[in-house]
Amino acid sequence: MATPIPPNQARFSVAELRSLFSVVRFPPGFDGVSGVTSDSRNVPRGALFVALAGERFDGHAFLSQAASAGARAVLAEESRLPSLELPPDVAVLAAADTLVGLGDLGRLHRRRFRGRVAAIGGSAGKTTTKSVCRALLDAARPGRVHATPGNLNNRIGVPMTLLTLGESHELSVIELGTNQQGEVRELARIVEPEVALLTLIDLEHTSGLGDIEGVAREELALYEAVSARGGTLIGNADDERLRAALRRFDAAQKIGYGEHKSAEVRVLERRVASDLRMDLLLDVLGRKVRCRTRLMGRPGALAVAAGLALLSAMHPEGIDEEAIQKAVFDAGEAGRSSLGTHASGALVLDDSYNANPASMAAGIESARELARAAGRRLTLVLGEMRELGEQSPLEHEKLGSLAAQAEPYRLLFVAGDMRLAAARARAAGMSAEFFETAEEARDALRGSLTPSDLVLLKGSRGVALERVLLEDSERRSNHP
Numbered sequence: 001m002a003t004p005i006p007p008n009q010a011r012f013s014v015a016e017l018r019s020l021f022s023v024v025r026f027p028p029g030f031d032g033v034s035g036v037t038s039d040s041r042n043v044p045r046g047a048l049f050v051a052l053a054g055e056r057f058d059g060h061a062f063l064s065q066a067a068s069a070g071a072r073a074v075l076a077e078e079s080r081l082p083s084l085e086l087p088p089d090v091a092v093l094a095a096a097d098t099l100v101g102l103g104d105l106g107r108l109h110r111r112r113f114r115g116r117v118a119a120i121g122g123s124a125g126k127t128t129t130k131s132v133c134r135a136l137l138d139a140a141r142p143g144r145v146h147a148t149p150g151n152l153n154n155r156i157g158v159p160m161t162l163l164t165l166g167e168s169h170e171l172s173v174i175e176l177g178t179n180q181q182g183e184v185r186e187l188a189r190i191v192e193p194e195v196a197l198l199t200l201i202d203l204e205h206t207s208g209l210g211d212i213e214g215v216a217r218e219e220l221a222l223y224e225a226v227s228a229r230g231g232t233l234i235g236n237a238d239d240e241r242l243r244a245a246l247r248r249f250d251a252a253q254k255i256g257y258g259e260h261k262s263a264e265v266r267v268l269e270r271r272v273a274s275d276l277r278m279d280l281l282l283d284v285l286g287r288k289v290r291c292r293t294r295l296m297g298r299p300g301a302l303a304v305a306a307g308l309a310l311l312s313a314m315h316p317e318g319i320d321e322e323a324i325q326k327a328v329f330d331a332g333e334a335g336r337s338s339l340g341t342h343a344s345g346a347l348v349l350d351d352s353y354n355a356n357p358a359s360m361a362a363g364i365e366s367a368r369e370l371a372r373a374a375g376r377r378l379t380l381v382l383g384e385m386r387e388l389g390e391q392s393p394l395e396h397e398k399l400g401s402l403a404a405q406a407e408p409y410r411l412l413f414v415a416g417d418m419r420l421a422a423a424r425a426r427a428a429g430m431s432a433e434f435f436e437t438a439e440e441a442r443d444a445l446r447g448s449l450t451p452s453d454l455v456l457l458k459g460s461r462g463v464a465l466e467r468v469l470l471e472d473s474e475r476r477s478n479h480p
Contacts, residue, residue, distance in 0.1 A: 003150025007044065008163040009035050010109045017048075017093060020104050021075060024092035033072050033091075036105055036163050038156065045070030048093075050102050052156065053077065059098070060084075075101055099155055103190040106159025110192060115144075115170040116314055119191050121177075121184060121222045122199030122236070123215060124359040125299055127151050129199050130175045132295070132307030135331035137171050139323045140315040144170040153177030158187050171314055176222060179387065181209060184218050188225035195313050196226035197234040197306060201241045202358035203391060211391070216241055223249050232313045236302060237263040253313060255285075257305040259298075265309040270301045272373035276339065276347075277329075284308045289321055291328040296339065296349070297366025299359075304328050339370075342469055345451030347376060352457045352465035355385045357395050360458060361402055367456035368406050376454040377409035381441060381468055383459015384416035392417050400424030400432070409453070414441050415463045438467040445469070 013032040017023070035047035040062035043049055049066035051059035051074060060080050067074065073091035076084060077098050086092060095101035110117065120130050127150070134147040146169040148161050153175040165172060176187045188196075201216050209215045223233055227249040235242035237256030246254050257265040269281040273292070280301055282289045293304055307328070312318070319327075340348045349370065351363050364380065371378040380403055388395055400421035403411055411432045413422040418434060425432035435441040445468065449455065457465045 003152050003157075005039065005152060005157065005160045006149055006164050007035065007037070007042070008160070009044075010105070010163040010165075012036075012048065012105065012108070016108060017073070017091075020108065021093040021095050021101060022078065024081060024094055026091050027089045030072070030091050036102075036160070037066075037071075038102065038160075040066045040069065043069035043071050046072045048073045048075060048105075050075045050098050050105075051077070051080075052098055052102065100186075103155060103159045103186065106162035107190045107192065109165060110162045110190070113165050113169070113172065115172060116195065117172045117174060117191060117193045118195035118197060118310055118314060119174050119176050119188065119193035119222055119226075120197045120199070121175075121219055122197075123202040123219065124356060124362070125199040125303060126153065126175050126177065128295065128299070129197070129303045129306045130173055132303045132328065132331040133173050133197075133310045135327040136307045136311040136319070136324065137173065137314060139327040140311065140317070140319045141170050144168060146172040148173065148175040151175065151177070155183065155186065159190055162191065173310070178218055179209065181214065181218055182221075185221040185225065188222050192229070193222075193226055194229065194231040195234065195310065196222045196231065197310055198222060198242055198245075199236055199302070199306065200239055200358055202239075203356055203388065203395060210389075220245055227251055234306065234309045234313060236306070238302070255309045255313060257309040258302055263305070265305045265312070267301045267305050270298070272369060276370060276374060280304060280328075282308060285312055289324055291321075291325045293328050293331070294339075295331070297362065297369055299362045299366060304331075307331070342449060342455070344449040344453075346379075346449040346453035346455055347374065348469055349454065349456045350466065352383070352459055352463075353461055355383065355458055355460045356388070357385065357399065360385060360399055363456060363458040364403060364406050367454065368408075371454040374454060377452055378406065379410040379412070379445075379449075379453055379455045380406065380408045381412045381414065381445075381455060381457050381459075381465060382418060382421065383414045383438070383457075383463030383465045384418045386416070386460040386462055388417075393420055396420045397424045401428055404428035404430040404432070412441050412444065414438055414459060414465065414468075438464050441465075442468045 011034050033048040035044040038050045038052045043066045049071040067090045075093045078094045138145045178184045232253040233251040234255045237260040238258035256263045259267045266283045271279045338350050396417040397420050404425040413434045422432040422434035459465045
């Protein structure tokens with residue numbers, strides 16, 4: 001389910017609007033706007049409505065509706081001005097590109113903020129890492145931390161998130177996503193972060209980013225922006241490309257995190273406890289810290305390490321170990337890698353939100369680790385990894401081999417190029433099943449699960465793997 005864009009009350013004066021956009025008209029008595037929205041169904045009275053044009057929608061078709069709902073001003077693209085018919089009491093502004101214009105509004109509002117801003121990017125693990133970072137910072141400055149809600153990490157979500165910055169905030173954590181070259185550079189321009197954290201560089205959205213070198217160039221644009229500002233760089237030291245980047249870029253401070261011996265925030269031990277939580281021992285800049293997390297596997301441990309690295313950079317005074325332990329345990333994002341119990345008694349590790357080669361490998365590793373600790377049979381239900389472009393056939397074949405190596409009790413592949421993964425798994429000696437849809441996989445699993453099973457659901461959002469085990473007669477409950 002998509003994260004709703006939060007409302008805002010960001011105010012922009014006549015002078016500020018004039019500095020950003022071409023003015024078509026200001027009606028008599030116009031003194032600025034309060035709030036910015038691009039949703040014509042939810043226009044606060046006195047707000048600025050930004051008409052965004054996308055592949056499946058065009059906000060220009062809803063300008064009259066927005067004005068009737070109470071918009072005090074509208075922002076339209078210059079090429080669309082001749083066709084506009086709006087009430088005379090509505091201010092009209094123009095930009096060559098309203099998406100860029102929305103970013104400029106977010107940037108101007110961010111510049112009013114006197115606190116520190118961190119940006120989190122990377123090929124996988126951004127949202128979970130952001131959740132841990134937010135929890136730890138909130139433990140340090142309760143009620144003073146601003147962060148991206150859900151995964152609003154694109155060129156609409158990022159500026160709309162920045163517009164919710166308020167006077168009570170002291171620290172902000174903004175998540176940056178990308179699927180096209182140049183997006184990270186543009187988002188970094190808008191956010192102007194003092195701290196950059198990168199989780200991983202691996203194949204993602206290759207239809208828009210190209211090969212691994214293209215992905216690296218795109219993600220490292222965040223380091224370039226923060227390095228140029230003399231800020232702090234944080235990165236996953238287990239990633240060879242990020243280790244090299246941390247060495248290469250200049251920065252006021254550099255912090256590596258992970259299991260690698262070079263990490264300043266290092267995971268020394270991790271163990272799955274009897275309640276399936278994970279116990280961690282970390283070295284945080286020379287300080288030993290023990291904590292327990294509901295996050296799972298190595299990705300969960302890395303997210304905790306990343307959070308502690310960001311805490312060290314954003315709040316050098318630190319917090320006591322008890323506060324760290326509570327924040328780390330409470331951290332998590334609903335719907336991301338959640339562990340639940342199926343009506344059959346089987347444990348379900350639901351990571352059906354997205355998938356790329358790196359996150360698939362991590363998910364399988366975490367599920368195998370959990371199944372072993374719980375003494376349960378492992379069933380893997382893996383959905384197609386989308387937006388991999390020309391790399392897709394090869395990466396799905398690699399995944400088939402990797403899944404077979406996990407030696408699951410049952411192996412189900414769903415949709416598209418997962419047919420290739422199933423064939424490769426069979427060639428490796430594994431009994432693998434392929435289904436065109438999540439519903440077909442659901443029918444194949446129906447009635448076969450027992451309390452002795454642990455099921456991993458992992459795939460791109462479009463495959464809708466959550467349908468495999470969510471039926472009216474078979475509800476899941478969250479694991480305590």
